[in-house]
Amino acid sequence: MEKILRVQPNVKKLYLLIKAPDNNSAKERFTREVMMSELFNVIREKMGSGNLNSLVKEEVFAISGDISYENLGIRNSKLREEMHKEIDIIINSAAVTNFYERYIY
Template sequence: MAMIGEMDADSVVGYFRNKSILITGSTGFLGKVLVEKILRVQPDVKKLFLLIRAPNVESAKLRLQTEVTAKEIFQLLKKKHGVGFENFIEEKICPLAGDIMHEDFGLDSAQLRALCKDIDIIVNGAATTNFSERYDAAFDVNVLGAKNVCAFANKCTKLKMLLHVSTGVKQ
């Protein structure tokens, strides 16, 4: 596995070319920034699979549109692609209805098999950042969710990198 500290910005951009990346937490602040940045600086990324907490794929697509790609940060990409923006997003982003709280994210076995064969990189950014959250709820998301991501990563046959983004601890 490559270490980000060993790479300069150009090699990071090049590293994402033709890679399939699973991102959790894409509807959060850092997640949106990451998705936009990858699509803007490396349009040759193969696919971004965004795990979105939703009961079905239609709801996941709606959350993607309203909470991610409709945001101001995507204006540069919208300007660059013009009327082709929606097609570009549809080609590059695959929303997955699931939750890190569930084993295998709650994905069905066919989805899971296909995903495990395709994923090169996992970025786990899903977490609760509400520091007044009940301890057990925060523990479930921030600890058990990370454990589920690691268990999923172990099933990915061509995984090259797992990046875990953690929330800070408020004293």
């Protein structure tokens, strides 16, 4: 995600599915665990913290969900429909360390 924001800042939206009880918790977890990480130091220095925060606020949408549930665990049907219409690319960075899990379609 950092590289996408750094080399392709004109991307319209990035939806981040984050395992959390609700969307507010997902946003807090994203800020705490992702945005504050060292990974963002390069883009933070390049853009400045204020500009990066504005870019993230406009283009990055942290939503609560879980890939192991139907509809990715997204309860809001309007949000699911919006995502269905807008998403062109999906990058899965989730992992399960139980090697007996099955794919869910």
